[in-house]
Amino acid sequence: MISTLRRGLLVLLAALPLMAGAAVAAPSAHDIVLDTTTRLLADLATNKEKYKQSPSEFYDALNGIVGPVVDADGISRSIMTVKYSRKATPAQMQTFQDNFKRSLMQFYGNALLEYNNQGIVVSPAKDESGNRTSVDMQVKGNNGSVYPVSYTLEKINGEWKVRNVIINGINIGKLFRDQFADAMQRNGNDLDKTINGWAGEVAKAKEVTEKASEEKAQ
Numbered sequence: 307m308i309s310t311l312r313r314g315l316l317v318l319l320a321a322l323p324l325m326a327g328a329a330v331a332a333p334s335a336h337d338i339v340l341d342t343t344t345r346l347l348a349d350l351a352t353n354k355e356k357y358k359q360s361p362s363e364f365y366d367a368l369n370g371i372v373g374p375v376v377d378a379d380g381i382s383r384s385i386m387t388v389k390y391s392r393k394a395t396p397a398q399m400q401t402f403q404d405n406f407k408r409s410l411m412q413f414y415g416n417a418l419l420e421y422n423n424q425g426i427v428v429s430p431a432k433d434e435s436g437n438r439t440s441v442d443m444q445v446k447g448n449n450g451s452v453y454p455v456s457y458t459l460e461k462i463n464g465e466w467k468v469r470n471v472i473i474n475g476i477n478i479g480k481l482f483r484d485q486f487a488d489a490m491q492r493n494g495n496d497l498d499k500t501i502n503g504w505a506g507e508v509a510k511a512k513e514v515t516e517k518a519s520e521e522k523a524q
Contacts, residue, residue, distance in 0.1 A: 335459040335466040336431035338375050339441040343428060346371050350418060358419060365411040372414070373407065377460065377467035382406050384469070385482045390490065394497060402501045409508035424448060437461040485510060 333341070349367055350357070357364035382403040383391045391399065424446040432439055441457045458470040458479075470479040485507045486500065493499040 332465055334431060335434050335439050336428070336441050338459070338466050339443070339457055339468075340428045342372060342375055343426060343443070346418070347426065350421070354419070361412075361415060361419065364419065365408070365415050368411045368415050368418070369407065372411070375466075375468055376407075376410075377462060377469050378403050378407050380460070380462070380467070380469055381479065384479060385486050387483060387487070390486070390497060398497060398501060402504065405501060405504045409505045412505070413508050420448075422448060424450075434466075439466075482507070 346368070349371065350364075353364075353367070357367070382399065385406065386394065386399075386402065394402070425444075426446070427444045429442040429444070432441070438458070438460050441459065443455045443457075445453045445455055447453055453474045454472075455474070456472040457468050458472075459466045460469045461467075470477070472478065486504075489500045489503065489507055490497070493503070
């Protein structure tokens with residue numbers, strides 16, 4: 307009887323890690339956006355003056371916090387579209403993904419360095435029963451205006467990843483897709499030239515969003 311009980315306890319102890327792992331659910335899309343935003347703002351509040359002197363350090367920190375929750379591969383292919391991605395070599399896709407991530411961190415980083423803690427509110431969670439959902443937030447600008455931001459997330463291998471963002475009504479994914487197609491035309495369908503010049507296209511996107519925000523604020 308004692309040996310049977312002992313064996314039962316050993317089986318139970320061996321199963322506990324599996325049971326604990328099963329009990330820990332993957333973070334919700336809402337929690338991912340909320341947690342990422344909270345950690346990002348906390349880091350910015352602590353190191354803002356240092357980051358202003360060395361923006362590259364901020365881009366690295368931003369990538370460390372935001373990078374893991376972004377589906378960089380999916381977004382890169384979406385921007386390039388099937389028309390061009392199916393012609394790209396694995397090396398070209400990797401280079402574009404790297405350039406995209408670096409440019410994206412600069413795109414958001416420059417805007418965040420101008421943020422003075424005016425206020426960010428993440429809206430309540432939406433239905434997450436499917437494989438695609440959105441998380442909304444409101445960002446108060448320096449002029450007192452409130453700008454809506456909506457993140458689109460998709461479930462990939464059981465984890466939520468950001469696939470797109472709409473800032474003040476501007477669909478950034480569509481904007482980047484349009485700019486990639488336009489750049490390909492201007493570059494005579496030279497994929498390498500377009501990929502290597504992607505940082506300039508992101509700078510243009512920043513100008514478009516800033517101009518649209520100013521017009522809506524008027």
